[in-house]
Amino acid sequence: MDKEMIQHLIDTALAQRKYSYTPYSGFKVGAALLAQNGAVYTGCNIENAAYGPSNCAERTAIFKAVSEGMRDFLAICVVGGLEEGIQDMCPPCGVCRQVMLEFCNEDFQIILATDRENYEIHTLGELVPMGFKL
Numbered sequence: 001m002d003k004e005m006i007q008h009l010i011d012t013a014l015a016q017r018k019y020s021y022t023p024y025s026g027f028k029v030g031a032a033l034l035a036q037n038g039a040v041y042t043g044c045n046i047e048n049a050a051y052g053p054s055n056c057a058e059r060t061a062i063f064k065a066v067s068e069g070m071r072d073f074l075a076i077c078v079v080g081g082l083e084e085g086i087q088d089m090c091p092p093c094g095v096c097r098q099v100m101l102e103f104c105n106e107d108f109q110i111i112l113a114t115d116r117e118n119y120e121i122h123t124l125g126e127l128v129p130m131g132f133k134l
């Protein structure tokens with residue numbers, strides 16, 4: 001993936017944070033999921049008073065895509081932090097990693113960023129060694 005695409009995904013994920021619904025944690029996450037055909041699906045985290053029904057940004061993006069018939073993915077960019085700004089990388093939680101494993105192969109790229117110049121790229125295989133699949 002070229003730097004232009006990486007930065008486009010970072011910008012898109014950062015822009016998504018404004019839609020995060022986080023009255024309980026105040027932790028706002030944005031995601032931009034790149035499909036094989038070049039389409040980008042966005043996601044943000046959406047919390048709930050009962051906590052359990054909350055959804056992470058990554059799963060929001062993946063479920064939006066799958067619900068529209070897309071199942072082939074190349075990469076996802078994730079950015080997250082408290083309202084004011086982003087201090088650290090925001091690696092996906094275990095549940096989101098398991099959902100990625102369902103639709104993506106081990107070369108799927110996970111871009112973690114704090115801004116468009118500071119990012120790191122990991123593969124799903126790295127983040128989920130010995131993942132469970134049927």
Ligand code: THU
Nearest residue numbers: 025027029045056057091092093
């Ligand atoms: N969250 C995400 O959306 N993605 C992650 O990768 C980590 C955590 C959300 C869930 C919850 O709304 C908030 O961040 C704090 O855990």
